[in-house]
Amino acid sequence: MPHPSETAKTYPHKAAIIMGDSGELVTYRQLDERSNQAAQLFRDLGLQRGDHMAMMLENRREFLEICWGAQRAGIIFTPISSHLKADETAYILSNCGARLFVTSARLAELGTAAAASAPGVAFRFMLGGVREGFQSWEEAVDRQPDTPIEDEANGVPMLYSSGTTGQPKGVFVPPASDDVHAPHFLAPTLGAAFGFGEETVYLSPAPLYHAAPLHYNMMNLDLGGTSVIMEHFDPERALALIEEHRVTHSQWVPIMFVRMLKLPEEVRQRYDVSSMQAAIHAAAPCPIEVKEQMIEWWGPVIYEYYAASEGVGFTLIGSE
Numbered sequence: 001m002p003h004p005s006e007t008a009k010t011y012p013h014k015a016a017i018i019m020g021d022s023g024e025l026v027t028y029r030q031l032d033e034r035s036n037q038a039a040q041l042f043r044d045l046g047l048q049r050g051d052h053m054a055m056m057l058e059n060r061r062e063f064l065e066i067c068w069g070a071q072r073a074g075i076i077f078t079p080i081s082s083h084l085k086a087d088e089t090a091y092i093l094s095n096c097g098a099r100l101f102v103t104s105a106r107l108a109e110l111g112t113a114a115a116a117s118a119p120g121v122a123f124r125f126m127l128g129g130v131r132e133g134f135q136s137w138e139e140a141v142d143r144q145p146d147t148p149i150e151d152e153a154n155g156v157p158m159l160y161s162s163g164t165t166g167q168p169k170g171v172f173v174p175p176a177s178d179d180v181h182a183p184h185f186l187a188p189t190l191g192a193a194f195g196f197g198e199e200t201v202y203l204s205p206a207p208l209y210h211a212a213p214l215h216y217n218m219m220n221l222d223l224g225g226t227s228v229i230m231e232h233f234d235p236e237r238a239l240a241l242i243e244e245h246r247v248t249h250s251q252w253v254p255i256m257f258v259r260m261l262k263l264p265e266e267v268r269q270r271y272d273v274s275s276m277q278a279a280i281h282a283a284a285p286c287p288i289e290v291k292e293q294m295i296e297w298w299g300p301v302i303y304e305y306y307a308a309s310e311g312v313g314f315t316l317i318g319s320e
Helices: 004-010 028-044 061-073 086-095 105-116 137-142 187-194 211-222 235-245 254-261 288-298
Strands: 015-019 025-027 052-056 076-079 098-104 123-127 158-160 170-172 201-204 226-229 249-252 278-281 302-307 314-317
Touching: 004 028, 015 028, 015 061, 025 028, 028 061, 028 137, 052 061, 052 086, 052 105, 061 076, 061 211, 061 226, 076 158, 086 098, 086 105, 098 105, 105 123, 123 137, 187 211, 187 314, 201 211, 201 235, 211 226, 211 249, 226 235, 235 254, 249 254, 254 288, 288 302
Parallel strands: 015 226, 052 076, 052 098, 098 123, 201 226, 201 249, 249 278, 278 302
Antiparallel strands: 015 025, 158 170, 302 314
């Protein structure tokens, strides 16, 4: 089972991450080096295996680079929705025990207010600029070596529920192995069911702080595929990216199907989506007529699943 560090040795110039709007490309060698630098920074700050960090970022290449750095350092990492209020964000920062918090200049006002109410956060970093109380993430990682840390361990995400019953709850599933090269937990199940592998080109149109986009992108990169990340969902741009990158796999929520179906017929037919092998949807009920129209348009590649972050099982149904 490859790990990004192994793919970096075999295919160093292969695209690991492509940003949908900017076109910014991260090769596997760059992902390997930058995740090593992040892991080195964590150790330099004194963070050890089992410590927690949190991040509140928009979709950008550094999001996954930081996640892979945490994965290689045995850090438990919590992505936080950028749509929460400052007090809600501060609650999660404190509740997960984050010692380090990373945000961006774009979210500076929210991030600054949240961090001010989370005294347990010892280290605060910002991407794309700095505010008082924050260090530059770019400058900090650039000072670090791009070689692996000596004590690599398998870090995992701890995501939070939406808080529909009281305060949000952190869902922690410990890693099955400390080996950073251990297969991603989805690889033998949903990864195998949908045919993820080295040839996969995965379109990710949703925010990376959600469970499914985070898990699927990390699984895809763990298996040596290419992830095309949309900074923001736009229905026509999604179709253009499918054609441009010959996307094979994707994951959606039903409202994205609705918005694509609302495009004028001549716009929908302008783009070649025949490369798609599995268009997966979840997170909300899908109206019958929407699913029927998508199957008619894209063919029998539409799959629906229902699952829970707690890992209690899942259901899966295909177009047939």
